[in-house]
Amino acid sequence: MSFLDLKNVTKIYPNGTKAVHETSLSIDEGEFMVFVGPSGCGKSTLLRMVAGLEDITEGDINLDGKLMNEVDPSERDVAMVFQNYALYPHMNVYNNLAYGLKNRGIDKETIEQKVNDAAKLLQISDYLQRKPSMLSGGQRQRVAMGRAIVRNPKIFLFDEPLSNLDAKLRIQMRLEIKKLQQKVGVTSIFVTHDQVEAMTLADRLAVINNGIIEQLGTPIEIYDNPKSLFVAGFIGSPQMNFLDGNLKNKTLSAESFKIKDIISDFEGDVTLGIRPEHLSQKENGLINLKVDLVEQLGSDNLVYGQLKDKKDFCYRCPGNLIIEKGSNLSLNIENNKYYIFDKSTGKRVN
Amino acid sequence: MKIKPLQIIAHIILILGVLLMVVPIWISFASSSHDSVTILTEGMKFHIGDQLARNYNEVLNEKGGWSEEVTAAKMFINSFIMALGIATLKVVISAMSAYALVYYRFKLAVPIFWLIFITLLVPLEVRIFPSYKIVSDLGLTNSYTGLILPLVASATATFFFRQFYKTIPDELLESAKLDGANAWSFFIDFLVPLSKTMIAAMFIFMFVYGYSQYLWPLIMTTAEEYWTVVMGMKIIYTESYEGVALPRTAERFAYIILSMIPPVLVVVFLQKWFIKGLIQTEK
Ligand SMILES: Nc1ncnc2c1ncn2[C@@H]1O[C@H](COP(=O)(O)OP(=O)(O)OP(=O)(O)O)[C@@H](O)[C@H]1O
Ligand SMILES: [Mg+2]
Numbered sequence: 001m002s003f004l005d006l007k008n009v010t011k012i013y014p015n016g017t018k019a020v021h022e023t024s025l026s027i028d029e030g031e032f033m034v035f036v037g038p039s040g041c042g043k044s045t046l047l048r049m050v051a052g053l054e055d056i057t058e059g060d061i062n063l064d065g066k067l068m069n070e071v072d073p074s075e076r077d078v079a080m081v082f083q084n085y086a087l088y089p090h091m092n093v094y095n096n097l098a099y100g101l102k103n104r105g106i107d108k109e110t111i112e113q114k115v116n117d118a119a120k121l122l123q124i125s126d127y128l129q130r131k132p133s134m135l136s137g138g139q140r141q142r143v144a145m146g147r148a149i150v151r152n153p154k155i156f157l158f159d160e161p162l163s164n165l166d167a168k169l170r171i172q173m174r175l176e177i178k179k180l181q182q183k184v185g186v187t188s189i190f191v192t193h194d195q196v197e198a199m200t201l202a203d204r205l206a207v208i209n210n211g212i213i214e215q216l217g218t219p220i221e222i223y224d225n226p227k228s229l230f231v232a233g234f235i236g237s238p239q240m241n242f243l244d245g246n247l248k249n250k251t252l253s254a255e256s257f258k259i260k261d262i263i264s265d266f267e268g269d270v271t272l273g274i275r276p277e278h279l280s281q282k283e284n285g286l287i288n289l290k291v292d293l294v295e296q297l298g299s300d301n302l303v304y305g306q307l308k309d310k311k312d313f314c315y316r317c318p319g320n321l322i323i324e325k326g327s328n329l330s331l332n333i334e335n336n337k338y339y340i341f342d343k344s345t346g347k348r349v350n
Numbered sequence: 351m352k353i354k355p356l357q358i359i360a361h362i363i364l365i366l367g368v369l370l371m372v373v374p375i376w377i378s379f380a381s382s383s384h385d386s387v388t389i390l391t392e393g394m395k396f397h398i399g400d401q402l403a404r405n406y407n408e409v410l411n412e413k414g415g416w417s418e419e420v421t422a423a424k425m426f427i428n429s430f431i432m433a434l435g436i437a438t439l440k441v442v443i444s445a446m447s448a449y450a451l452v453y454y455r456f457k458l459a460v461p462i463f464w465l466i467f468i469t470l471l472v473p474l475e476v477r478i479f480p481s482y483k484i485v486s487d488l489g490l491t492n493s494y495t496g497l498i499l500p501l502v503a504s505a506t507a508t509f510f511f512r513q514f515y516k517t518i519p520d521e522l523l524e525s526a527k528l529d530g531a532n533a534w535s536f537f538i539d540f541l542v543p544l545s546k547t548m549i550a551a552m553f554i555f556m557f558v559y560g561y562s563q564y565l566w567p568l569i570m571t572t573a574e575e576y577w578t579v580v581m582g583m584k585i586i587y588t589e590s591y592e593g594v595a596l597p598r599t600a601e602r603f604a605y606i607i608l609s610m611i612p613p614v615l616v617v618v619f620l621q622k623w624f625i626k627g628l629i630q631t632e633k
Contacts, residue, residue, distance in 0.1 A: 010421060051528060052527075052528075053524050053527070053528075072527075073527045073528050074527050074528065074530045074532065075525070075531075076528075078526070078528060079528060080525065081520045081526050082524075082525060084519070084521060086519065086521035086524070086525040086527075088522070088525075088540070089544070090540075090543045090544055099522070099526075099529050099531075100528075100529035100530055103530035103531055104530055147525075149528070151529075191569055246583065272492065288524075
């Protein structure tokens with residue numbers, strides 16, 4: 001049995017909303033797991049069940065070998081960082097950090113020691129006497145992290161903790177969280193709907209849709225090998241291009257081109273997925289793109305345009321290539337990196 | 351800076367309001383510093399006279415009542431104990447019941463809340479006979495407990511605390527729970543400090559309410575040593591009407607002025623929080 005074990009966990013809210021369906025998941029000690037998915041897919045619900053803030057309708061949650069279903073959140077030894085931080089407004093930073101330790105009946109000197117250590121680690125030592133209302137967003141974020149770290153819990157839970165920060169600070173804090181987690185080595189679950197955040201932070205990633213884990217794996221596995229249309233569309237930026245087609249006798253026919261010798265026995269309507277970065281310019285290539293717009297990011301160019309059949313399409317090329325608006329590009333798919341999904345079920349078939 | 355006509359009108363209205371409040375108090379105070387004879391013959395006074403010290407000394411220390419034993423000072427103490435007891439218990443009980451109503455999501459929470467709320471329609475004066483019956487069956491007449499106990503439940507304060515608790519974000523409770531707080535420590539460590547301005551405001555209201563009770567102490571007490579200030583206002587110095595003695599009007603004014611002091615002190619001491627409580631922003 002691994003460190004955290006979810007077995008067929010289901011959550012049905014009193015109003016009948018089924019937020020999580022029979023989800024099973026194992027997380028190893030020290031692992032950084034990220035739940036990613038669109039808004040309302042049930043990731044917070046799943047996290048809150050681990051914390052004990054929501055009842056588990058069905059299934060079991062085991063933490064460190066103990067069944068958690070009936071254990072009160074205060075007894076679970078988990079720490080959570082909330083989206084709005086939920087700092088204690090009437091306590092100064094020191095007491096915010098110390099409160100959980102006091103409740104555990106730890107003596108004063110030890111508390112002071114631990115709080116000061118955590119404060120140093122997070123660089124908030126200068127603010128210990130301030131109230132949360134006198135801190136900036138980034139500093140509050142650190143205090144929230146400090147409150148979690150100081151208790152040395154079995155598991156850290158993060159529910160979109162970076163979404164209230166501006167873009168630059170978010171990237172900085174993301175890095176810090178990752179470093180901190182590696183330094184402290186605590187098992188962590190991080191919830192986000194931002195796929196870049198998910199990819200950069202995760203040891204392993206769970207892509208959740210409609211209360212079901214669609215795919216579980218390392219970020220690279222999921223990026224390279226999406227098992228469903230949903231995962232393929234959700235992970236990767238800019239989004240994967242999707243084209244309609246039909247598969248018969250190992251030949252895929254799209255509006256404007258055909259691909260032969262496909263390794264799949266599937267026959268019927270399919271969706272073809274091609275990542276913008278898996279294309280390259282080649283004379284007499286498969287795909288003809290009429291360029292509408294070029295976004296120059298410096299290192300890369302994002303080229304947006306339309307195919308013959310007016311389908312929107314995106315191509316990502318190195319930043320040193322000069323591409324004119326209105327020009328026609330001929331593109332090939334690199335190394336046969338394309339994905340074929342059953343159109344009706346969204347399942348990967350190649 | 352130019353003053354707009356609208357501002358002038360606003361200020362005139364405000365000044366009139368202030369005068370309306372202050373003038374009667376001033377007249378009472380000024381009149382309390384004269385001889386009763388002067389007031390009886392010349393009417394109430396606007397300026398300070400020369401009998402101030404004598405009148406106040408008289409009022410505080412003269413023994414009255416049938417037993418010739420109660421003094422005004424004793425009545426002040428009684429009123430203070432009663433008001434303090436009522437205000438403290440009202441605040442404590444309402445804060446706790448609001449806590450139960452908001453945070454323990456049992457099915458009957460809403461009906462119970464409305465049940466508490468409609469008791470606003472049944473003030474003590476309406477239920478005075480049953481209340482008296484209960485208190486006297488318990489043998490609590492002529493005691494501080496009897497004076498205080500029937501008045502300690504408060505729908506108003508429960509309502510205000512409930513509304514306040516509802517504005518506290520759920521995450522605060524959740525985060526406290528994960529930090530190992532139990533039901534009691536969440537109340538003491540979070541709700542009480544967060545609502546301290548509210549508590550101060552409620553305490554003032556309830557203190558004044560308790561202090562100005564008239565009917566209940568009147569019915570409840572037969573022993574003079576439990577008389578309260580407000581009762582005293584009616585009773586004190588009436589004996590002077592008998593016989594030839596003159597009504598002691600000046601002393602009565604002095605008594606009225608003295609009776610205002612305790613509530614004023616409470617307001618002065620708590621006003622910093624009180625005002626914050628009314629315009630609650632700190633959350
Ligand atoms: N207390 C509740 N009662 C009833 N339904 C709820 C409750 N909380 C959440 N839901 C529903 O459960 C589903 C999952 O909600 P959840 O909060 O887990 O989503 P999420 O993945 O965290 O979304 P977001 O990214 O927007 O935070 C949603 O459809 C939501 O409407
Ligand atoms: Mg959420």
